[in-house]
Amino acid sequence: MGDFPKSEKVVMHLMYGAANGNDREALRLYQERFPSRRMPNHRIFQQLHQQLCENGSFIARTDGWR
Numbered sequence: 001m002g003d004f005p006k007s008e009k010v011v012m013h014l015m016y017g018a019a020n021g022n023d024r025e026a027l028r029l030y031q032e033r034f035p036s037r038r039m040p041n042h043r044i045f046q047q048l049h050q051q052l053c054e055n056g057s058f059i060a061r062t063d064g065w066r
Contacts, residue, residue, distance in 0.1 A: 004040065009048055009058045016045040 004012070012030060019025035026045040030037075052058060 004044075006058055008037070012040065012045055013048050013052060013058075016049050019045075021046075021049070 011034075012026070015029045015033070016023065016026040019029055023042045023045040027039070027042040030045075031039060048058060
C-alpha cells in the first residue's frame with residue numbers, strides 16, 4: 001500500500017467516499033477517472049480508509065505513538 005504517492009492515496013480515499021464505502025465501486029470510479037494510472041487492488045480503498053481513521057494519516061504508525 002505504501003508504494004502509491006500520498007496525492008494518489010488522497011484521490012483513492014475520495015473515490016471510496018464517493019462509492020459509499022464500496023471498494024469495488026471505488027476502483028471502478030478510479031479506473032474511469034484515471035485510465036492511464038496503475039490500478040491498485042480493490043482492497044486498498046478500505047485499507048486506506050481504515051488507516052486514516054485509526055492513525056489520522058496515510059502513513060502507518062509503527063512507534064506506538066511515542
